[in-house]
Amino acid sequence: MSEKFCKKCNRESIYGICEICGGKNEKKVFCRMCNKEIEGEKCEMHDLGSGFKTGRIDMKHYYEKAREKLGVLRVEVPELIKGVRGTSSGDHDLENLVKGLLRAKYKLCVNKDGTIRYDMTELPLSHFKPREIEVGVERLRELGYEKDCYGKKLERDDQILELKPHDVLLPCNVKSGDERADDLFINITKFVDDLLEKFYGLDRFFNVESREDLIGQLGVCMAPHNCAGVICRIVGFTKVQGLVASPYLHAAMRRDCDGDEAAIMLLMDVLINFSRKFLPSHRGGTQDAPLVLNGKIYAREVDDQILDFELVDYYPLELYEKAEKGLHSSEVEIEMVKQRIGRGEDPYINTGFTHDTDNFNLGAVCSSYKTLPTMRDKVESQMVLCSKLRCVDQGDVARLIIDRHFMRDLKGNLRKFTQQSFRCGRCNEIYRRVPLDGKCSKCHNPKLIFTISYGSIVKYMEPAMDLVKNFNVPEYIGQDLVLTKRYIESIFGKDNEKQESIDKWF
Ligand SMILES: [Zn+2]
Ligand SMILES: [Zn+2]
Ligand SMILES: [Zn+2]
Structure with a gap:
């Protein structure tokens, strides 16, 4: 573990901030050959110096300090507190145990980088109706959905809207066997609020009472083997067990398209709890960690496959005729993202769709790959x-x-x-x-x-x-x-x- 020192209290601590006086702890440097603390950055004899050493941790002390910080009785602390086993980062820095206790209170699991994630299969969506995503038209107008895809003012819950590139739906399906994402995100907001209030001494941020309060909140979407997350906005719910988002967002999440699973996190959780210092120091250790956040998707900068995304309401007869003759698809002129970008036009509006549905929640809601x-x-x-x-x-x-x-x-x-x-x-x-x-x-x-x-x-x-x-x-x-x-x-x-x-x- 990493070990630091508080001058004021004259005692050692595993945290960056002293758990007793709240002051900043000083770094200590150890030589693993001498097996003791050294002066300066490197041991003169062995040329070694690191911020950690092997030793026993007084768990009871840290547990009691965390409990006191939260102001809870011993009986109120959850019986089971889970965490990440071992540390693999360069300096073996540790998260404050308060965070672990609070996550356990809301039955949340933590990823090795300090974030809480919800994993899903990726699914693209270009259009939706307010009733399909269970959100009122008034709220949607506040979120910027003022007009439907035909340019008419949004007034009814059966009008068709174009999904904006950063907007996502949360899956809420009890039949899939997965935890509902709305329940999970409500718990994450409560965890973050408790953390802000009790640990950082700040105001609560979310104050979520029902799942409707999640609408408009920001998250981060990430694909595996990547180190860039895309900031997204929660705009609704779906019965489909997947990350339902615009094709642009899926393309922005990855550059090589070698998978079809992604995770979503709450942006506030990422900002507060993610730390590079928890990441494994070995090569590839920074994979799957939100080191960079993308706040605006530029269609020309995301995965190339999006350039071939078709923006039409129907396919011309010519396509079927040429298909019958076995000609190559490039022989037919179909409006695609690359043409729009080439002409300097906005590829995010008037994207078109070929087939309407009554309600997209009525199809397959859970992939049989899972069942x-x-x-x-x-x-x-x-x-x-x-x-x-x-x-x-x-x-x-x-x-x-x-x-x-x-x-x-x-x-x-x-x-x-x-x-x-x-x-x-x-x-x-x-x-x-x-x-x-x-x-x-x-x-x-x-x-x-x-x-x-x-x-x-x-x-x-x-x-x-x-x-x-x-x-x-x-x-x-x-x-x-x-x-x-x-x-x-x-x-x-x-x-x-x-x-x-x-x-x-x-
Ligand atoms: Zn101190
Ligand atoms: Zn030494
Ligand atoms: Zn043994």
């Missing part, structure tokens, strides 16, 4: 769907699943297996290499176990083999899979005791 339990079920269902679609090449879909997903997972885990660390089954001590006597050096337990198991390597082997067997997959992919299987067998031996269905013999 199907195993990977095998998911793949089987996907292939059943592909076989029903005339325009889909099943062999190519099978190839993509194997090549892009299964193979990467198989080879990735196989690589990790050979570089893995070992864990003591009794005391959970982690070893990069097994100690020479084969026992845990802490508790002398001889049972040291793998952190990457055989099962996690071969879990997709069978579904991948099934695809090769049942569909017309390119020879190369099939052979690559067989070779990988042989390689796995050369390390682990052949799988003799495989359980098989008895059907096979009849």
Whole structure:
């Protein structure tokens, strides 16, 4: 942990601010070779100096200080307080325990960077009606939705509006099995308000009483493997379990489009609780952290795919005629974002749509990818769907699943297996290499176990083999899979005791 010092109280502390007098603590520098505190920035003998040391923390002291700060009785503190296990940042800085106690009060989980996140599948939306998002027309007019997509004044809840590029809907569907995002965000605002009031001594900011108060609040959307978040505004709710937002926002969230999941956070939570100091110091540690926030989407600067986004109300007859002749799609002139940008026009208005719906909440509200339990079920269902679609090449879909997903997972885990660390089954001590006597050096337990198991390597082997067997997959992919299987067998031996269905013999 990082250790600091309060001159006034003449005592050590794990926090940047003294938990007793509230003054700023001074940094301490340690040399890990001398195993003690040193003067100056670096140890003269070893040329080492860091802001942390290994030691025991007086948990009771910090717990009592946090409890006093919040002004709650011991019986009022939640029984279970969860946090992030261990620290992996450069200086091993710690968050104040007050934040952990308050999150536990509202049953909130924390991400390694100090933020609270809600993960969803990304879904694009260009238009909506007020009644579909369960927000009154008056409130929507206040938010800037003064006119419908035909230029008429917004007065009724069945008029169609163009979703603005930074606006998002929160999923609120009990049937999806996920927590409702409106409930979660109400709790986050309460957590932030308590934090501002009791920890920072400031005024409460949100004072949310019902979910209607969430409308107009700002959040941050982030895609995986990214370090830039896009600021968004909550404008309504949906029964669809996904991050329903404008195609522009989805494009702004990522530059390489290699995924379809995103998280949403409350902007205030990010501003107060996110810290670079919690991020892992190893390479890639800054991934998935909101280091940069994008406050205004410029269509020309986001992911290129948005340039091909079509802005029409209908497709011309010419498109169908040329399609019949098998001509390339570029032979038809369709208004797209790139043309608008080229002419210097606003690509966010008059985006058009081809098919109207009565209510978009009546379709599929939860992806079957979530409800199907195993990977095998998911793949089987996907292939059943592909076989029903005339325009889909099943062999190519099978190839993509194997090549892009299964193979990467198989080879990735196989690589990790050979570089893995070992864990003591009794005391959970982690070893990069097994100690020479084969026992845990802490508790002398001889049972040291793998952190990457055989099962996690071969879990997709069978579904991948099934695809090769049942569909017309390119020879190369099939052979690559067989070779990988042989390689796995050369390390682990052949799988003799495989359980098989008895059907096979009849
Ligand atoms: Zn002090
Ligand atoms: Zn030293
Ligand atoms: Zn042990």
